[in-house]
Amino acid sequence: MELVLALAIGALVASGVWLLLRPRSFQVIVGLALLGYAVNLFIVAMGRVGPAPPVLPGPGVGDPAAHADPTTQALVLTAIVIGFATTALFLVVLLAARGVSGTDHVDGEEPGATPPAAPAEGERR
Numbered sequence: 344m345e346l347v348l349a350l351a352i353g354a355l356v357a358s359g360v361w362l363l364l365r366p367r368s369f370q371v372i373v374g375l376a377l378l379g380y381a382v383n384l385f386i387v388a389m390g391r392v393g394p395a396p397p398v399l400p401g402p403g404v405g406d407p408a409a410h411a412d413p414t415t416q417a418l419v420l421t422a423i424v425i426g427f428a429t430t431a432l433f434l435v436v437l438l439a440a441r442g443v444s445g446t447d448h449v450d451g452e453e454p455g456a457t458p459p460a461a462p463a464e465g466e467r468r
Contacts, residue, residue: 348388355381366454368440368447372433379426383419390415 355377362374390412441447448454 348384352381352385352388355384366449368437368449371449372430372437375433376426376430379422383422383426386415386422387419390419 359374359377359381362370362377365371365374437447446453
């Protein structure tokens with residue numbers, strides 16, 4: 344099970360980094376989201392102490408060292424909510440930038456497009 348979890352985290356990180364290096368803004372945003380999911384999965388995996396469920400099955404006080412740590416679960420839940428909010432904000436900024444520049448390219452220019460001509464002397468742009 345640990346191997347599957349490690350492979351899933353590695354695949355999310357690799358995909359996220361690859362998308363971060365792409366020239367389109369939407370791909371960069373998806374890459375950031377994938378990296379956030381990988382970090383959340385890693386934190387949840389590290390917060391697990393043993394195979395026991397995070398509840399006490401019977402009456403009385405059990406051994407708290409044998410159960411999952413609820414702090415990591417609360418932190419990841421908070422990180423998920425913040426990640427959704429920032430992704431929504433990034434998408435709104437992306438749409439506004441695309442409306443202004445006419446492209447969703449990271450540097451604002453399409454590759455292979457001709458640059459605008461320089462204004463003649465004394466002419467305003």
